[in-house]
Amino acid sequence: MTAAADRVLEGLDGIRTQVEDFYRDLHAHPELGLSETRTSARVAERLREWGYQVTDGIGGTGVIGVLERGDGPTVLLRADMDALPVKEITGLPYASTVTATDRSGNEVPVMHACGHDVHVACMLGFARLMAGAQDVWQGTLVVLFQPSEENGDGADAMLSDGLADGIPRPDVAFAQHVLPYPAGYVGVRPGAFLSAADSLRITLYGRGAHGSMPQAAVDPVVLAAMCVVRLQTVVSRELSPTTPAVLTIGSITAGSSPNVIPDSAVLELNVRSYDGTTRTYVLDAIERCVRAESEASGAPKEPSIEKLSEFPPTRNDADVAERLDKAFRAHFGESAGTVDLQTASEDFSEIPQALGTPFCYWAIGGIDPDRYAEAERKGTVNQDIPVNHSPAFAPVIQPTLDTGTSALVVAALAWLESGDA
Secondary structure, three states, X not given: OHHHHHHHHOOHHHHHHHHHHHHHHHHHOOOOOOOOHHHHHHHHHHHHHOOOEEEEEEOOOEEEEEEEEOOOOEEEEEEEOOOEOOOOOOOOOOOXXXXXXXXXXXXXXXXXXXXXHHHHHHHHHHHHHHHOOOOOEOEXXXXXXXXXXXXXXXXXXXXXXXXXXXXXXXXXXXXXXXXXXXXXXXEEOOEEEEOEEXXXXXXXXXXXXXXXXXXXXXXXXXXXXXXXXXXXXXXXHHOOOOOOEEEEEEEEEXXXXXXXXXXXXXXXXXXXEOOHHHHHHHXXXXXXXXXXXXXXXXXXXOOEEEEEEEEOOEEXXXXXXXXXXXXXXXXXXXXXXXXXXXXXXXXXXXXXXXXXXXXXXXXXXXXXXXXXXXXHHHOOHHHHOOOOOOOOOOOOOOOHHHHHHHHHHHHHHHHHEOOOO
């Protein structure tokens, strides 16, 4: 397989500049989820130029390209396209100055703060290389450009819009993500890779009164404080130390005046977990705790618990991950390894699961290797290295783009390599 990948990647020198230029342009023109009209139009145009059968507008702004070369496996590879409502502070010459209207009608800054611009550029580089080297592989290639991953509804939108009926059933599916590891690194792991994520809004009800007469109130601010403390014990005291989970209360809202006890308080929180048993336990424990604290406070009304969003866990197929790990190590050598368990979440897995397809998700690094090594030497990686969703997140162009493009080629050819390659 390494020889086949080498043959395909002989063309990388000839397209590197175009891939880099597309990346800079996309970084400077980010679009929010389900609004990726410019991005999807440019993607579809290029795929058609290279001979792909293209379906665009699926799920709103999703794009699918299919390229067939005889009998053989069908491989699906996905890149996400959307950006975030973040104001960029990288200072790059191609930094975003874009603003847009979000789904709530607010004008917000927009930035590719998660690296989806890297994913799109690498996928296009891969698609072009594979189209130009069809003597090396055999089967069917499906490249899928997904909208609205950040909102967790892009995969479902494509599935609801007939994705399953619009493509050949894949034998395997892949996705990759740029993460704050040294650029040039490729990492995969079997089983759990990304966490499930559940976001909740909890409204706690009290009885309002003048701040000078607390005896007339049921203070929802105190109730909220007790819930915050109690909820921190769900992971730390109710789960085994070897069971990974995260419970974060990211927002508390109550009252509007220092001398008024309000009628209610609102908590918004997020849970990360890696298996169904833990996920169910933590969510049930949250409900148990807030109901018990409300009762203990004498609240006049039971709390309301609203699910804001949910992302499935990403669990790689063990056999697929092992095959990819061998392929990556053969091609990338010491730059390939096993990536850590990630607490980030996303919705890619909904697509292969709906199609009944085994899948694997891997990581590529995007941080300047010298900068990362220096931070590691000083023990300041967490302080000095910007992570995804930071306004300072800016993967170095190279070797990030070459690595991401090459990883897609290596992965696809682990299934599609023809016998005469």
